[in-house]
Amino acid sequence: MYAKELEQSFLDFFVSKNYREVNEISLIPKNDDSLLFTNSGMVQFKDIFLGLVKPEFEKAVTIQTCIRLSGKHDDLENIGLSPHHNTSFKMLGNFGFVNINKSVVINEAVEFLVDRLNLDFTRFHVSVHQNDLESRNIWLKTIGIHESKIINGSDETNMWSMDNIGPCGYCTEIFYKIDNGELLEIWNLVFIQYNRTGDKLLKLKNVFLDTGMGLERILSIKQKTYDNFDTDIYKPMLNVLLLFFKKNGPIDKSFRILVDHMKTSVLLMKENVLPGNDKCNYVLKKLIRRAILAKNKIGVNYKLYQIPDDFFFLIDKCIGNNLAVVREVLKLEEKKLLDTVRFATGFLKKKISSSKNVTSQDLFKLYDTYGMPFDIIKKLTSKYKINFNINEFNSQMNKQINLSKNVIRTADIKLNKLLLKDLHKTNFRGYGSATCESSILCMIFDNVIIDTVFQNQTVIILTESTPFYPEKGGQVGDEGVIICGENIMNVFDVQEIDNKILHYCYVVNGSFKVNSLVSLKINKSKRLGCKRNHSATHLLHSVLKKVLGPHVKQMGSLVTDKYLRFDFIHFSPLSNNEIISIENMVNDYIKMGIKTYVTSYFDENKNETIRTIVIGDKSISSELCAGTHVKNTRDIFFFKIFKEYGIGSNIRRIEAGTAYNVIDKLLLSENTLANIISETKSNRQDILENLKKLLLKNKSLEKENAKIISDLISYQLRSSDNAILIKDIKLYILVKDNDYLKFVHKFVNDKQKLIVLYYFEDMGYIKLNLVLSKDLNYINLLGIVNELEKYFPVKGGGSRGILKVSISKNDCTDINGITDKIVSYLSSSI
Template identity: 30%
Template sequence: MTTKLHNTTTNELRSAFLEYFGENGHRIVPSASLVPQNDPTLLFTNAGMVPFKNVFTGQETRPYSRATTAQKVVRAGGKHNDLDNVGYTARHLTFFEMLGNFSFGDYFKAEAIEFAWTLLTKGYGLPKEKLLATVYSEDEEAAELWRKIAGLPEEKIIRIPTSDNFWRMGDTGPCGPCSEIFFDHGPDVWGGPPGSPEEDGDRFVEIWNLVFMQYFENPPGTRTPLPRPSIDTGMGLERFAAVMQGKRDVYDTDVLRSLVEATADALSTDPDGPLRASHRVVADHLRSSAFLIADGVLPAKDGRGYVLRRIMRRAMRHLQRLGASEPVFYRLLPALIRQMGSAYPELVQHQSLIAETMRGEEERFTALLERGMSLLEDETARVPEGGALPGAVAFKLYDTFGFPLDLTQDALREQGRTVDVDGFEGAMAEQRARARAAWVGSGDSAAETIWFDARERLGASEFLGYVSEKTDAEILLIARDGAEVETAGPGDEVAILLNQTPFYGESGGQVGDRGVLFADDLKVEIHDTQKRNGDLIVHYGRIVEGTLRRGLSVTAEVDHARRQAVRGHHSATHLLHESLRRHLGEHVAQKGSLNAPDRLRFDVSQPRPITAEELALVEQEVNARIRENSAVETRIMTPETAVAEGAMALFGEKYGDEVRVVTMGRGDEGRVAYSIELCGGTHVNRTGEIGPFRIVSESGVSAGIRRIEAVCGIAADRLAIETEERLRRMAELLKATVSEAPDRLAALVEEKRSLERQISELQKRLATGQADAASESVNGVTFIPRDLGDVAPRELKNMAEAITRQIGSGVVALISTADGKGSVVVAVSKDLTERFNAVDLVRLASAEMGGKGGGGRPDMAQAGGPEPKADAVFAAIRAALSA
């Protein structure tokens, strides 16, 4: 393999890297999701080794000991956050690709250095004289290997004594020295080699980092050699492409430059003009946004969704600077897909969803931007020349208008101003705490130690529930109060592992099974089943009778009726998903589900409410597919084959080497079936078993997410019976037939409204008539107290205003005792508000009725209380007027 310097595309560089290591015994592993599946402490996948973290720690095994990947990475939140620098430097990106090769106890330093040197000098054709290496100062072995394998002279092997060249996974765990490979741009570029005072210059650029994982860091800070040393490497594709294409700026490489030019073309602006940084921000953020959405992240107020929103809005702000007056961001997506769609098919598969999400967010943000920028301009005008914008104002922009701090900083940077970040952080402290709570622990959480230990000792649980609801099994583990025990007795709440089980562990939205374990003189009621540590099925139950012992043989039996109802709702969800996509568009994607025995709940990406007409069409189509009574088939295949055959996969879900592909409904439009999905749940054998399907409700969950609740089978029959009974009772009360009831009810409602209007008018006339006759003089002030009985409280203000107009000057107090409660309104004519405040008077009245205050204006206020004591209220007001 030989390439030519300055004449290689980014796609060719990526392919060459993977092919090289594939030819050298490495499994080419597709990029994992940007949402980590094995580390709840990470916001996003921020390094190439993250998907293999549990392999390095020994918590997970793979069927290969060598791997190579081109891993998509985002650094835009948490500890690893490059967001603020993006667009203003030659190297910083929020999204980038990390090329890597990994050895899990297979080869070590010599082979890793050999692979790297051979690929760089022979594969990519980099001149040897342009390369140098760093090693950890104590790692003489690595230094000797660089001399021996690469022939590097001593002056090109730089010893680094700091932690920069010693990698740790954490305070404890695998660790080891690093060795970095640098490219020398030549003496005409300012900068010095690593470790020198001028190391921050651009002459020497790091292109590859090799981590020699050879120790285990113990809690006291001591290290012990690992029995199987491993290799973890990373080479940033964009930085390497800059070297290979003769550039010093990643934004000048082919992929990013094409995105910069796409923005320039869309807005007819100069990509290298005064707003050059804005073009670069948009190019980078376009990649981050598209890939995050493809992996299941959507804009939100906290967590990962909040970071995505920050990225998107920052890009949109820069598009505004470039002259955009309407949504533009989503129109740049085709340019990205042309560059990266072949390497990352999720961009193509989710193109519609990505575009819909981008356009909807830009439309919302544009409306906020105008108001937010107006406030920013007003507040900035109050800040002295050279002063920082107060943190409280920056927080208000965030809290009211959704402006992230960095967007405010960007806007002020144009004026040479800064923000009081400490003040902002103080105001944001509570929100940040909630945001952290929202994302820490998402994904596959690290299971309790007991289940990690059990997985190592006992292996995965064998699930037989696809074909059986009853089986014999052996008790492998009993846990009580979080600890393993040998036996347990009646009344004990326990968690149980079996060697094989028909019980389904809750996952994929399907609730866990219930049922019973029994043997001679033993009965355990299982009230829940959960998955732990990935593939352990844990049964939670209560011992009703007998003694449970480890090693005991039992019969495990699932609650058949409940399972039948659950799998009916799960199967109906598949048909619902496909019907929604056909009627609303391919942007519809599952964002959450619940499949329970009594209902299903299905959350989907959808930017607007679903109309009643659309819901009716969806429901009709699902029922038509159910009536086909077609076979529901399951096939086992690789994820790649499944997707190639049209199966719907959820990006962000963790799929193994083999997946279950569930098909149902007759195929049309060239498809083998109506619905084709990757799914590990349990389903009906034929669609007819689902029974009738009814949509119960549709509602919004968050921006861009709609929720549908529905029922099927027995639950739908029950709903129909209850609905018919309610209609029968309503018709009976209306003295009409069921078919006549709607018209009769409509007539009664209109009649009631007419009567209410008449009554209200009569009450108003009665209340306001002869105001002078009902008045009294208190301390020289005209006072009119009236107890209006059952008059609706909402009418009191209008009546008080009318009486006040009649008398010209005075105080009016009106009480309603409707529904056995007190409601009082006090009105004070304008000429008396300097002496008497209606709010103060009404609060005195409220206290007499057992209430807790009231509110309003100085001339009109209202309050209430549970005790309608009119005389006491009027007495309290008279006393206040007399004071």
């Protein structure tokens, strides 16, 4: 049985048992900051288990692609060592939300494994919580498993929970005894039947079902390989690598890490995740770099981006245009890793040559800040005989993890979703109307439901219907007013949670009560600006693909009434000619007056209406979008790019505007240009040529000025008889009227046994710069800062033979006292 056949068999079996087949969700969970990745099939049903959402069906069956690379589910270090672990895998799951019967569920699981997959029942073992007598009796009396094959579990092994409080329940796990005698866990059946409150377990009115079985594991049993990497999921990929690398084997740890990490990396890039330094992006960067190291250990000179197409199509048969992006990302990451290794090697050599200790903090910085893989750090420390204290390194790691957790928690201050669980979804009427009348269903103040709100209070309002568009899909929420007679509320923000639209309001006049009939009116001007910019964003996206290539993929957007912002994958800055071409093409579409229309259908699996915005025919633009748009491109008037710049690895950002916002910018630019023309005594025809001449002249004058300053500093030092001798080192103290650091450094750098200390006053501060000749770089400049800090507050620091510090004149007016302390420190430390 092949993987696809097993998947279909699982779905068919549970559909025959009246389970609803539900599509899988994205690998990056939406509206759930507690998870980096979708790590189980139950993620999409989490709000049902929490009681926040009412289920549309009683039972569901899914096949969910999962990634386990964060939190308590992190399998990274097991990859390559264990034949049963992968960073990404498919989870077969069946779920129940109403009237779950444990006996029926356990019977269904055994029936599928024995009758559909023909597994040997005599090899079954199960684990049961020691207090879950009901499950134990079902296995013994109904299923007929021998008591010796039941493993008694504890809270640690057989009590499932989302968190320290909330829904939880006993689980029973099914194990299969494979040929080597190992018990391999294949299926976990979780019965969510309690609510944990502190140290108490309160029985829920309803029992929920959450099960999960790893496709790769059960497939390895069915195919009798007992090794995920020998199944038809991974074996074809490994065969492609063996052929390409011209290797006969063996399939060792390095091959397994390489194929696993490449598969997961491609799946993440399909979700628009790119390597970076934050959250999912950091995990992807780490995976790719580990894959590069694994490839190097195999002993081949090929780069990851050179691996044949067949390999990538085995991961994702629909990879298509994304393959160019994947290859470019892999190419850049391999280059960056090489640059990082060179930097780290130089960093460590410099530390060693200057007789400085390499601390655990230094090594952790290479790992955490610069993305240096742990294996390379160990190799370098061994090569340069650096003491590597693994305990101190792990301590730094734990500190960073705790810091990250705290950042997420402090940023995650949101409305308590439980307050909304009994409310129906809001009827949004804003696509066709700017106003409507509706009744107030709920008012929330400071996370408490209230009946009345008074003047000058801020409140969250939920109504039965609304014309207010909530912030989503990159488009900001509407603004406007809610009115009831003489009573007025300003709506300053609109959000959406679980299809319920929340109006964030400030009561300007009077008071409001629950169940009052109110008029809701949006700010039409703001909405029109958003519509123009949103439609322009779709045109921009389409044109970018045409001008730059099919690799362009949206990575984020922001649509306001004032401007639009669009982030996309591209591997170099846009040239002026490219920007002009993009603007011209978008404006051509605007001038053509192309109609915009909407197509939509109801997706039963997602239980929502899927909306597509089409501009002209689909060759111009067709995108899934819930936002608001103009009816004709002519209504956009005009499009102009204000800025284009990079915001991360391989990600560019365009800021642009439309209509009157562009006119305002153009008028400002026109006024600036008029002032330049006036100041340079030019006309429009020759202004550019005149500016070029001025810049050349200025450059020439700067060069002359630099030479004069350098000659002056050189003369002062050569002719001065005031050198202070510290052993055989000369120290000169100069008073300057400005910051001439680069000139002093240029003069001192190639000399021997020379120190120059000069100072000047600037903006209420005494600023001191100290420069060492190259041969004196061993002097600890930070020691000078520490010495000065004993007497007054000091800003600044030192590195690479240069010290720069500032001291407020309010803290010290005696410059001689400062220089004396510096000289005294140098005399005692050299």
